[in-house]
Amino acid sequence: MATYIFEEMTSEDAENFAPGDILRFSSAAATPANVSVSSTGLDITFVTSGGKTLAFTGADLAGAGSIDFVSSFIAGTDSTIVLGDGTDNDFAFTTNADGNYAYGFAGDDSIQGGSGADNIFGGTGDDSLVGNDGHDNLFGGAGDDTLEGGDGNDHLYGFGLTGDPSTDTDDEINGGSGNDYIQGNAGEDQLYGDDGSDRINGGGDNDYIQGGSENDTVNGNKGEDTIYGENGNDSLRGGADNDLVGGDAGNDVILGDLGDDTIDGGDGIDILTGGAGADVFVFDTLDAPIASTDEESDVFGLVDTVTDFTVGTDVLDITLTGLNAASDIVLQGDGVTFSTAAAAQTYASSLLVNHATGAIAAMQVGADTYLFYDSDGEYTVDTTIDSAIKLTGVTAADLTTDDFGIVVAP
Incomplete structure (x- = not known):
């Protein structure tokens, strides 16, 4: 393996350059603004703003495969380009320079x-x-690749820089620490943001995506994806097809988008939107609401919100302590409309007095429906509501037991 200095190379050096050799940019003038690299097939050309050009032909790189690449060269002092020889290569950079390049071919x-x-x-x-x-x-x-960013704010792509992303196959990508950008593209990919506030796109096919810690932004795109935000306040989007999207911990914003999606906000104050299709909203953990003792005040928080529940199409799949059957749902259809959620909570407590186990009361608050839940079975006139769900734009009188899927909690 030979090492060549770009600024000192002769035409003879270029002819002798072979796969596996190292090309170094040692000049301080080798900056991102004045060094570029381009390729056509097996040919690679480096050009500086000072007029120096270095071209490698396909013959120079015989057996190295093609480079599908046109980009600005991010050069720095003593940067390195390593070219593989087209076989199974195993190499590592030992320098700390910015702008090092490696091509496996x-x-x-x-x-x-x-x-x-x-x-x-x-x-x-x-x-x-x-x-x-x-x-x-x-x-x-192309191929089934494993990518790990490590520390730093990394950009990770399962496919090549240019070319047809649809030729990509099944990749596993780990962002590591830092705020990373991860793109899976075609193939059934496994994408992990890990630490940091990451941006992740699944691309085509059926992907498995975990956001990791902190506040992540995830888009499953095409395919039947499985997405978990994990910790942090995440923004999650299923994309096309039938997706499973779970927020886990944190205050999450989730959009199922196209397809028949299953959405579970998890812990925290979540905003859930199903989008097109017949969607299932899962509730197996809820936070306790904060309500003012003044029924004229609408101070009411820690409530999960479903923004687009469609009666008769979507389903509320509820697995909460004390709920055993659809009979544990009190559908308030007597035409009473409350101006505040706090006032509705008080009335819901009185409706749940006679229930021996957990129960849910559906109450009309303005144009919305609130589902008030109590689990402990200790019912008095002053029963405490454990949690609540807000259904935006839904009329309580329109709800039926068919809109609920009650799963007995283990």
Whole structure:
């Protein structure tokens, strides 16, 4: 393996350059603004603003596979470009420079970044790419790839930088620490944001996505995806097809979007929207509401909200302590409309006095319906409501037991 300095290379050096050799940019003039790299097929061309051009032909890189790549070169002092030889490559950067590049080409490659901001391209084959420290860009390319960003705010892509993303297969991508951007694209991908506030896109096919800690933004896109926000206040979108979307801990905003979706906000104060299709809203954990003792005041919080529940189409799948059957739901259809949720809660408590176990009372508050839930079986006139669910724009009198799926809690 030979090492060449870009600024010092001759035409003879270019002819002798072979896959696996190292090309170094050592000049302080090698900045992102004045160095570019482009390719056509097997040919690669580097150009500086000072007029120096270095071109590698397909013959120079025989057996290395093609580079599907047109980009601005992110250069820095003493940056390195490593070219694989088209077989199963295993190499790691040992420098801390920003702007290092590695190309695996064909073969099942294992490439480790250094401490700087690395740019790693797996190419075809089943590759393992690790960014380590620094703000890295990782591109798996075609094949079943495993990408791990490591520390830093990384951009991780299951596919190549250009080309047809639909040729991508099944990737596993881990963001690591930092605020990462992860793109799965085609194939049944496993995408993990891990630490940091991450942005994750599943792409086509059926993906499994975990946001990780902190506040993540996730879009499943196409396919029947399984999405979990985990910790943090997450923004989750199922996308097309029938998705399972769970917020877990935190105050989450969830949109099922197209398809018949199953949505579970989990802990926290969640805002749930099913979108098109017949959706199921799952409630197996709820927070206690905060209501003013003044019934004229509408100070009422810690309530999960379903923004677009469609009576007769969507279903509320409720698994809460004390609920045993549909008979535990009190549908308040006598035309009483309350101006505040606090006043409705007081009236709901009186309706639940005679229930021996847990129960839910549906009450009309303005244009919305509130479902007040009590679980402990200790019923008095002053029964305490354990939690509540708000159904925006729903008329309580329109609800029937068919709109509920009561699952007996274990």
